[in-house]
Amino acid sequence: MTRPWHVLATRCNDTATTTGGEDARADELIAALPERAWRRLSVGAGAHGPREYDWARIPIRTGWRPGRGHWLLARRSLSDPTEIAYYLCYGPRRATLLDLGWIAGSRWRIEECFQQAKNEAGLDHYQVRSWRAWYAHITLAMLAHAWLAATKTLAVKGESAHAIRV
Incomplete structure (x- = not known):
């Protein structure tokens, strides 16, 4: 059975299993990344122009299925670098940081649709x-x-x- 690909928002204090088999908090794993691990990416147009953030990811879990991967993804605000959102990801091993960022950013379009449905319908x-x-x-x-x-x-x-x- 093939598991569906996903990008799931998670809390900073949720734990993830590292590739070494230890459990660690999401914020601690991301804080340990070097500054060069972060990339500035736009994940689509927003109400006030492109939605740009700094993004980073780290592989997590052991025993990946062939062709699949697990990552902890982080989105950091440009205006307030202490504001970081965390995501657990599963998908094709070849998924790029931009791919994962676009999928995480699609949540904005879904929330916008629900807000419009509240206002109009x-x-x-x-x-x-x-x-x-x-x-x-x-x-x-x-x-x-x-x-x-x-x-x-x-x-x-x-x-x-x-x-x-x-």
Whole structure:
């Protein structure tokens, strides 16, 4: 069975198993990296221009499957170098630092989508007491958000909303 690739945010005090087999805190592993391990990368456009950060990674865990790897990834703020976010990563052994940074940065686009759905489609206006009711509400709110996004795109192109086929 193949495990799906992932980049998962984690806390600074979570432990990771090093390639030597010892457990260490994420912040301690990253603090031990030399300054040359950090690379300044842009992981996409933000509301105020490119989202640039300093990024570094360190291999973790032992017994990698053929062609796969595990890393601890760190994202450091340019304006406040003490502000560091940590991620546990699993993916192809050839994954670059930029690949992992782009995947970690995609979280911003997902959060932006949910914020838009809250503002435009009432995603956050539910008071339900069961999983089924919550599931129905979130499904309809996200469907409404998709419809609004599609019609807005068509309006920008000068096309009619009737062009959308369900």
